[in-house]
Amino acid sequence: MAELLELDAEVLQTCLSELTAWLGELSDPEPARIVDLGSGTGTGTIALARRFGQAGVTAVDISPQMLHRLAKKASTLGLADRVRGVQADLDEGWPALGTSDLVWAAASLHHMADPDRVLAGAFDALRPGGLLAVTEMDFFPRFLPDDTGIGRPGLEARVHATLNPGPAVDWTDHLTRAGFVMEAKRPFAVALTTPLPAATARYAQACLRKLRSHLDEQLPADDLAALDTILDSDSPYSVLRREDLTVRTTRTTWAARRP
Ligand SMILES: C[S@@+](CC[C@H](N)C(=O)[O-])C[C@H]1O[C@@H](n2cnc3c(N)ncnc32)[C@H](O)[C@@H]1O
Helix, strand or coil, X not given: CHHHHHHHHHHCHHHHHHHHHHHHHHCCCCCCEEEEECCCCCHHHHHHHHHXXXXXXXXXXXXXXXXXXXXXXXXHCCCCCCEEXXXXXXXXXXXXXXXXXXXXXXXXXXXXXXXXXXXXXXHHHEEEEEEEEEEEEXXXXXXXXXXXXXXXXXXXXXXXHHHCCCCCCCCHHHHHHXXXXXXXXXXXXXXXXXXXXXXXXXXXXXXXXXXXXXXXXXXXXXXXXXXXXXXXXXXXXXXXXXXXXXXXXEEEEEEEECC
């Protein structure tokens, strides 16, 4: 998971940068106290600390390993004095973090057993006028062309249709129920073509491996065999050797304010 998150940060940097710039436009004054919920290895924490150069950012995660990686990264980037990690299980209640100007939750809310309780905690922790940003993937990124040269066309579409049949959650009602006033719901579409970021092939391999780990008998044997070949680093069809990769995904961000 940690490796996947770091590749994700590298490949989708432009999207993240657009997103933090937008939060800057929605914030007046600039946020000084920021909380990143379910920070993982710190993709959002670091991006926010860079965007808001005076802010202190508190990264909250249940995993000490994730927080350890985050602390190392912050230190390497000279941000250790403005970034702190707090290990906490947000399902067990809101940790004592003080008042915040901006709370950020990227790809984390859907992991919580009771997201509404976490949103209520975020509401209480924000100052009046403070902003909450929730970001989630509409769908897992896609990389392959329709015809991969091996097996039947449409392999990646069939993998996604098998594993993600339902629409993504819309957080709007959850946010209003917690007392927030919606500012905006904004999709950020990613459509990267060549020249791709250097880490793209490794990112594609990590994402497809993760999907493969959830697939068992749900796909026909010929599809599974084709996918395994594409995941095999030594195969001529390997995702690591292909010239035909692209990156397609959409992330939606809900920005909501505590009145
Ligand atoms: C998919 S990762 C997203 C990480 C990061 N926000 C990003 O955008 O790269 C989800 C993170 O939520 C954390 N998490 C899951 N359940 C949690 C909980 N109950 N309390 C705190 N953190 C939790 C996981 O440890 C993981 O680091």
